[in-house]
Amino acid sequence: MSSIAKPGDKTGSPSFFSKQATVARPGFSRWMVPPAALAVHLCIGQAYAFSVFNGPLTKVIGITQSAPDDWSLTTLGWIFSLAIVFLGLSAAFAGKWLEHVGPRRTMFTAACCFGGGFIVSAIGVWTHQIWLLYLGYGVIGGIGLGLGYVSPVSTLIRWFPDRRGMATGMAIMGFGGGAMIAAPLSVALMNHFKSATSIGVAETFIVLGIAYFISMTIGSLAIRVPPADWKPAGWTPPATTTTKMITRNHVHIDQALKTPQFYLIWLVLFLNVTAGIGILGQASVMIQESFKSTVTAAAAAGFVGLLSLFNMGGRFIWASGSDWLGRKNTYFVFFVLGAVLYYFVPTFADSGNIALFVLSYCVILSMYGGGFSTVPAYLADMFGTAFVGGIHGRLLTAWAAAGVAGPVLVNYIRAYEVAHGVAKADAYTLTVHLMAVLLVIGFICNLLVKHVDEKHHMTEAELAAEK
Incomplete structure (x- = not known):
């Protein structure tokens, strides 16, 4: 695929993670895009299942029961709250950046943040430093949640102008369903890694962090954006005056x-x-x-x-x-x-x-x-x-x-x-x-x-x- 160098570009060839490099070639099936979006949303939907870790995290030191120095549920509650706050903040403030750099770079950044957040949190469990869980899952992971949530959506809408609701519904359904996979998987992993000296949470965080990073990275590599002015074969954009209120214009x-x-x-x-x-x-x-x-x-x-x-x-x-x-x-x-x-x-x-x-x-x-x-x-x-x-x-x-x-x-x-x-x-x-x-x-x-x-x-x- 050829490209024209823009002012400030060091080379005329787009980088692998650039928006230009993700433009689909002729013959690309738009039905390849929803699985790429699901590869991200099924992962970040884990956030709804984080509560399965709350009980075990109150017994990191005591193992079988909470010790005096173990974390309380109120202390642990801030982890999820921080994640949701930074989900909203990252989604709100990185929106313009997303539109400039494209979905691949944004989704890969989300993979690094969400997967990396689990790794940092695992270190926090091993060292029993609550601030590392706040930083790991709450801040870094929360940023990954926000970027991962919004990055596939605009791409799906552009590929499915004739079925916008269905397209976004497929991806966001994945976010709702991610917890149904994550909850039993997390419990099974904790039971597998549990021992006389470990509650199994840190090891589970490591496995999940790596698995989610791989899945989200695959999604970022598979994502494509349609060429300029692309539209489905045989589809005519609806007029602005229709009762469904669909505009043919764009607002910054x-x-x-x-x-x-x-x-x-x-x-x-x-x-x-x-x-x-x-x-x-x-x-x-x-x-x-x-x-x-x-x-x-x-x-x-x-x-x-x-x-x-x-x-x-x-x-x-x-x-x-x-x-x-x-x-x-x-x-x-x-x-x-x-x-x-x-x-x-x-x-x-x-x-x-x-x-x-x-x-x-x-x-x-x-x-x-x-x-x-x-x-x-x-x-x-x-x-x-x-x-x-x-x-x-x-x-x-x-x-x-x-x-x-x-x-x-x-x-x-x-x-x-x-x-x-x-x-x-x-x-x-x-x-x-x-x-x-x-x-x-x-x-x-x-x-x-x-x-x-x-x-x-x-x-x-x-x-x-x-x-």
Whole structure:
């Protein structure tokens, strides 16, 4: 493949990790790109399974039980929190860099950070230095999470302009499903490495770090971007005036932050995630307290697993459905159906109807996952595909904010209710009704989303200059 040297280039040949070197040659199948994206997202989805390490990490010194110098759960809780914070920060601040250097370099950097974070954390376990776990998994690994999350998305959208929702749904489904692989694998590895002098966590971190680095690197090497002006055979770009609100123009990443549409979609994602994430974290306790004499701890664990399946499946099904329903209409379904289900959930609990209670939360969690996978395509529809990866990265700050707001609302309102004499079985009524109100507000925000004003669109000359 030939290339033209640009000002400042030392050579006319692109480097292996440059954006130019990843341009697909004629005959390349776009269906090779989703597996490359999954190779990354299935790895970083491990973050949802990190809690399996919390118990063992409290017994690094004591081995069989916690010793006085062992770490507490509250101390260890900061590891995951830091990882999510740096996921959001790296996704937000590295977005423009991603668009300039391309997906291969970004995905390989994510592989180095995420895999390297496990290695640093393993050293932290061996030396019993908590700050190394904060630095390793929390900071370095968190940066890998953010870069790995956003880097394949814009590439998939460009390869599948005719099926944007399905394409992003495939990758982001991998993030939801990564924990289902990581949790049993981590437990099996810890049991394998466990001995009289080791709890097996450090060794497990080493194996996972190497395995994730290899898988994510393979994904980065396999990724390709379409040639300029490429489109699927026989596909005609939809007109801007269609009811699905798909633009044929492009908005710069910095200019997107000056539009009301960005902040309305930020609120749409924030409210949808807030309404789901808090319930997800308390699902086991909630169903046991709602059906105290019926649901055992084992059954509650099965309920949590079922919610995880719907969370993962919803990422693909809802995003794929948005290709014909439209992104804005899909979120209308999320907010209307979600608000109705949240309103009636306490009634199902009071009447002892476990089936409707479980079904309601399964649908709610499917829409929670669907919100994550549908929003990248929503952004591409509104702002074009040229900078969608960076714009998506900045929008993920809504996830970080919801990760705080959701659990706080659920936990503190429940604690307040119980402290004021409300029975535990009824303590979630106010909370879920509040979630219904949040979804109504989300409906209004989504209703206000209109086409981006033409003054924000890039000209052909500006777009060519950025490329």
